[in-house]
Amino acid sequence: MGKYLISNLVKKNIMKIADLYIRVSTDEQADKGYSQRDQEERLMRYCELKGYTVRNIYIEDYSAKTFNRPQWTKLIAGLRKQRNNKYTTLLLFTKWDRFSRNISQAYQTIDLLNTLRVEPQGIEQPLDLSVPENKMMLAFYLAAPEVENDRRALNVFHGMRRAKKEGRWMGTAPLGYTNQIGEDKRKFIAIHEVEGAILRWAFQQIVDNNFNTEQIWKMVRQKAAGYPRFSKNNFWVAIRNPLYCGKIFIPPFKDENGHFVRGQHEALIPEMLFNEAQQVLDGRKRVIKPKIVSMENLPLRGFLKCPQCGRMLTGSASKGKMGNYYYYYHCSGECKVRFKAENTNKVFVEQLSELIPKPGMIEVYILSVVEDFKNQTKKQDSERRQIISQLEQLNTRMQNARIQKVDGLLDDDDFQMLKQDTNAKIEKLEAELGNLSDKHKEINFLLEKGLKKLLGLDLRYVNGTVEEKREIVSSMFPENLVFDGVQHRTPRLNSAVVLIYQKNSELEGIKKGTNPFELDLSQEVTQLRLELRTHRLRVCCSTN
Numbered sequence: 001m002g003k004y005l006i007s008n009l010v011k012k013n014i015m016k017i018a019d020l021y022i023r024v025s026t027d028e029q030a031d032k033g034y035s036q037r038d039q040e041e042r043l044m045r046y047c048e049l050k051g052y053t054v055r056n057i058y059i060e061d062y063s064a065k066t067f068n069r070p071q072w073t074k075l076i077a078g079l080r081k082q083r084n085n086k087y088t089t090l091l092l093f094t095k096w097d098r099f100s101r102n103i104s105q106a107y108q109t110i111d112l113l114n115t116l117r118v119e120p121q122g123i124e125q126p127l128d129l130s131v132p133e134n135k136m137m138l139a140f141y142l143a144a145p146e147v148e149n150d151r152r153a154l155n156v157f158h159g160m161r162r163a164k165k166e167g168r169w170m171g172t173a174p175l176g177y178t179n180q181i182g183e184d185k186r187k188f189i190a191i192h193e194v195e196g197a198i199l200r201w202a203f204q205q206i207v208d209n210n211f212n213t214e215q216i217w218k219m220v221r222q223k224a225a226g227y228p229r230f231s232k233n234n235f236w237v238a239i240r241n242p243l244y245c246g247k248i249f250i251p252p253f254k255d256e257n258g259h260f261v262r263g264q265h266e267a268l269i270p271e272m273l274f275n276e277a278q279q280v281l282d283g284r285k286r287v288i289k290p291k292i293v294s295m296e297n298l299p300l301r302g303f304l305k306c307p308q309c310g311r312m313l314t315g316s317a318s319k320g321k322m323g324n325y326y327y328y329y330h331c332s333g334e335c336k337v338r339f340k341a342e343n344t345n346k347v348f349v350e351q352l353s354e355l356i357p358k359p360g361m362i363e364v365y366i367l368s369v370v371e372d373f374k375n376q377t378k379k380q381d382s383e384r385r386q387i388i389s390q391l392e393q394l395n396t397r398m399q400n401a402r403i404q405k406v407d408g409l410l411d412d413d414d415f416q417m418l419k420q421d422t423n424a425k426i427e428k429l430e431a432e433l434g435n436l437s438d439k440h441k442e443i444n445f446l447l448e449k450g451l452k453k454l455l456g457l458d459l460r461y462v463n464g465t466v467e468e469k470r471e472i473v474s475s476m477f478p479e480n481l482v483f484d485g486v487q488h489r490t491p492r493l494n495s496a497v498v499l500i501y502q503k504n505s506e507l508e509g510i511k512k513g514t515n516p517f518e519l520d521l522s523q524e525v526t527q528l529r530l531e532l533r534t535h536r537l538r539v540c541c542s543t544n
């Protein structure tokens with residue numbers, strides 16, 4: 001048949017031309033009757049039966065939410081080119097949901113097709129759209145899949161909400177956690193060993209407040225090399241997420257207000273730490289904001305106060321004639337106070353090492369501090385001696401009883417009774433003794449651990465990174481330093497450091513009343529003695 005003949009037949013309505021529209025979508029492929037081959041077979045069979053001529057076949061792999069689909073656009077463009085034709089063509093698909101899932105858009109598109117003289121038809125849901133009542137049927141065909149979709153989404157939504165309320169984290173594990181499946185086949189999130197540790201470190205840094213968040217992020221980025229989930233954005237979101245202290249947020253829904261529930265996952269950090277970090281982030285606490293450029297050369301930035309006006313000194317660099325940089329701590333106020341950073345840093349290290357005894361002194365030192373402590377706990381020692389002598393008496397009594405039993409002077413029942421009674425007493429006394437010596441051991445241990453840490457502090461400072469330096473400064477000096485151009489002064493020191501310094505002066509014969517930071521030590525010491533007496537050594541000896 002020639003081309004001319006066909007168009008004549010079409011014009012006389014003897015032969016109809018049909019374009020086929022097949023839509024598949026990845027999530028529907030599995031459903032029976034929705035595969036591409038299946039749709040194509042049924043459409044072809046239908047055209048054969050009706051004697052329609054198939055012109056073009058459009059195969060779409062796209063959602064039917066809108067008509068903004070690649071193949072659909074092509075189809076409409078093709079139809080527009082033919083708009084001058086005087087005859088009507090057919091656009092065939094299996095069901096109306098292949099055409100659209102959106103009622104209002106479907107009506108508009110049907111109108112558009114009509115102006116192009118194209119009649120859309122779902123071959124398995126035939127509708128004569130010239131009959132107005134059939135539009136209701138069309139609405140039904142179009143809406144049914146959408147209703148089904150909405151219902152499915154709603155079920156998922158309620159299911160997720162219920163799970164959340166039970167404290168279960170839904171979805172991809174946040175930074176610092178991994179998705180896992182338990183023995184009961186339930187999904188849960190567990191702390192990621194590396195990511196978790198880095199985040200925990202970051203929270204601690206925020207609370208320590210020696211660096212601003214941007215600087216902490218830069219350090220985190222270095223630590224997290226090779227862990228691509230540590231993006232800047234993820235990090236900034238993470239440090240605000242209460243999930244890390246074990247809470248899950250339930251968003252508001254209908255009458256229900258948004259609220260928190262206790263999560264089933266293991267918290268990365270304690271709630272107190274998280275809350276404190278939030279306070280720092282909210283800017284309610286003193287914020288130290290040294291610029292990053294010059295950190296290496298300005299480790300004391302944010303700790304130094306202006307000796308004239310009391311403002312915090314800031315730091316900066318200026319370029320010398322040879323292209324070298326010179327660093328300064330300076331006051332931003334009117335007083336124009338300005339110190340060379342190199343000298344200021346050097347003096348600080350000198351004063352610091354005067355304050356801290358040399359490493360060789362450690363043992364001498366612990367011994368003498370323990371001696372001090374023992375003097376204060378003489379009462380305990382006498383208790384211990386008493387218990388030991390009681391134990392000796394009881395042991396002698398048992399030995400005698402055994403001899404008497406062997407000699408036939410003590411019968412079996414009496415011996416058993418005596419043994420039971422004595423053993424009970426021995427056990428009780430041994431437990432008491434254990435408690436006493438434990439306390440002693442604990443104190444020795446704490447002293448050793450705490451003091452050793454403190455004793456090497458000047459060396460650790462010199463050899464440490466900026467970060468470590470700043471940690472040492474903030475743990476030793478609860479208040480700011482004032483540099484007057486010659487030396488640093490500060491009103492208060494960590495009390496353990498004070499104790500060490502005093503011991504040191506005694507041992508090295510340094511005369512009382514002078515010390516490297518011009519402190520008034522008398523008050524500190526009274527307080528420290530008190531702490532020792534109440535056994536709260538942990539407080540003053542731990543430096544971290």
Ligand SMILES: [Zn+2]
Pocket residue numbers: 306307308309310311331332333334335336337
């Ligand atoms: Zn000033």
